[in-house]
Amino acid sequence: MTADAPGPHDLGRRPAPASSIARTVETVQPSLGLFDPERDHIRMVMRDLVVEVAIGLHPWEQLRPQRLVVNVEAWAYVGAPYTHDDTDAILDYDAIRDTIREDWPQRAHVKLLEPLAEELIQLCFRHPAVEAARVRLEKPDIFSEAQGVGIELYRRRTR
DSSP states (O other): OTTHHHHHHHHTTOOOOOGGGGGOOOOOOOOOTTTOOSSEEEEEEEEEEEHHHOOOSSGGGSOOOOOEEEEEEEEEEEOOOOOOOOOGSEEEEEEEEHHIIIIGSOOOBOOSHHHHHHHHHHHHHHTTEEEEEEEEEEESOOOOTOOOOEEEEEEEOOO
């Protein structure tokens, strides 16, 4: 087999085109009973951030970095209406984005998506108002017949 020939795990695998990653906006709420949708709340959303990360359990996944599509949501209950002076009251999504875009591509190979999701959940919980967070991590290039495969983790803050 030459260096240019596909390996046994590359047959039939083609990266999903970038246009196939974009999805319609979902209006999903956390599961009833875990977060009170009857109370006023704000939902911070980071949708479809794409990053290359050295990740995967299978030997063929360890050959090169893979694209991950990252979605993060965080919910906080709100009381009074927001004003332009409420900068300390908002969840700063820059820290989450910076971790994903700057830290993750520099890391040594990791096997599982779950610890990365837990890390993002904990970043959300650094803000004291955040009561719940959900992270979805998907690998869009694993199966040619699927838009992506991955995990979704939802956690409530324990007080």
